[in-house]
Amino acid sequence: MKEVEKNLKGKWVLITGASSGFGMDFANIFAESGANLILVARRLEPMQELKNKLEAAHKIKVEVIPTDLSTKEAPVTLYNTIKAKGIIVDALVNNAGFGIYGEFIEAPWEKEEMQLMVDVVNLMHLTKIFLKDMVARNFGYILNISSIGGYQPSPLYASYSAAKSYVLNFTEALNYELRNTNVKVSTLAPGVTRTGFQETAAKEKPLSTYQKLSMMESRPVAEIGVKGLMKGTPSVMPGFMNKLSIFSLRFTPRRVMAFMVYRLMKID
Ligand SMILES: NC(=O)c1ccc[n+]([C@@H]2O[C@H](COP(=O)([O-])OP(=O)(O)OC[C@H]3O[C@@H](n4cnc5c(N)ncnc54)[C@H](OP(=O)(O)O)[C@@H]3O)[C@@H](O)[C@H]2O)c1
Numbered sequence: 380m381k382e383v384e385k386n387l388k389g390k391w392v393l394i395t396g397a398s399s400g401f402g403m404d405f406a407n408i409f410a411e412s413g414a415n416l417i418l419v420a421r422r423l424e425p426m427q428e429l430k431n432k433l434e435a436a437h438k439i440k441v442e443v444i445p446t447d448l449s450t451k452e453a454p455v456t457l458y459n460t461i462k463a464k465g466i467i468v469d470a471l472v473n474n475a476g477f478g479i480y481g482e483f484i485e486a487p488w489e490k491e492e493m494q495l496m497v498d499v500v501n502l503m504h505l506t507k508i509f510l511k512d513m514v515a516r517n518f519g520y521i522l523n524i525s526s527i528g529g530y531q532p533s534p535l536y537a538s539y540s541a542a543k544s545y546v547l548n549f550t551e552a553l554n555y556e557l558r559n560t561n562v563k564v565s566t567l568a569p570g571v572t573r574t575g576f577q578e579t580a581a582k583e584k585p586l587s588t589y590q591k592l593s594m595m596e597s598r599p600v601a602e603i604g605v606k607g608l609m610k611g612t613p614s615v616m617p618g619f620m621n622k623l624s625i626f627s628l629r630f631t632p633r634r635v636m637a638f639m640v641y642r643l644m645k646i647d
Pocket residue numbers: 395396397398399400401402419420421422423446447448449474475476477478497524525526527568569570571572573574575576577579
């Protein structure tokens with residue numbers, strides 16, 4: 380991608396959730412444009428494989444730092460580890476995340492707390508830590524991954540969609556605060572996309588008809604996100620079906636919204 384090559388070739392991009400799905404696509408996209416990468420997630424093996432593949436193919440440097448982003452200390456530890464290596468992070472992709480499918484009352488609190496730590500608290504903490512350095516240098520890019528679920532109340536994904544609303548509103552506000560700097564902050568709100576997400580959210584749950592019909596492949600979605608980030612677009616939504624369904628919500632009373640989303644997400 381020309382814009383990435385122009386701005387980030389030879390620089391370092393930190394990608395969380397780089398062991399699967401969108402994270403791997405982001406790694407490929409930035410690597411193809413000559414950026415060095417720091418890959419972060421819990422599973423070492425897939426990241427190590429990705430590192431070997433990308434270093435051989437693109438003559439870039441890749442660091443792998445296995446980290447559990449559900450712990451309170453993870454962001455500071457990660458920052459210190461990167462600093463100790465003498466690396467300056469010029470782009471951060473806060474992509475790690477997962478959802479819990481089902482009635483809110485069913486999931487154990489520990490799982491809810493983990494979801495909030497990964498999807499919200501540490502996304503915000505990493506943004507705070509790395510943004511300070513970026514603003515000091517007056518250069519940088521941060522892409523936070525939200526979801527179309529963040530645009531509405533989503534029964535059966537109640538806490539997940541609320542977490543993604545946080546990411547959406549937080550990032551759009553931050554984008555405005557940074558309008559007079561050379562630091563770009565965007566959020567990408569994918570709809571249903573083929574990654575490991577659905578399996579993590581609900582093991583052995585078949586997809587609903589809506590999910591099957593609106594399913595996108597992850598690479599084009601990731602590309603749309605990176606293009607939006609390069610332009611500094613506050614929020615980016617991929618796919619005509621996703622755009623249409625979110626646009627139609629503007630004319631829908633909130634009580635009806637919850638009912639509609641429930642019908643769409645429920646297994647038939
Ligand atoms: N796919 C969709 O339909 C969809 C739609 C909207 C938004 N999203 C968002 O897209 C982002 C990427 O998800 P995906 O779709 O690519 O799903 P995925 O294939 O399941 O990938 C999720 C990534 O997050 C990482 N992760 C999860 N918990 C973590 C933890 N405690 N510490 C560190 N890393 C952790 C996973 O790595 P490890 O398991 O190795 O730790 C994995 O690399 C998420 O924020 C998700 O909410 C997905």
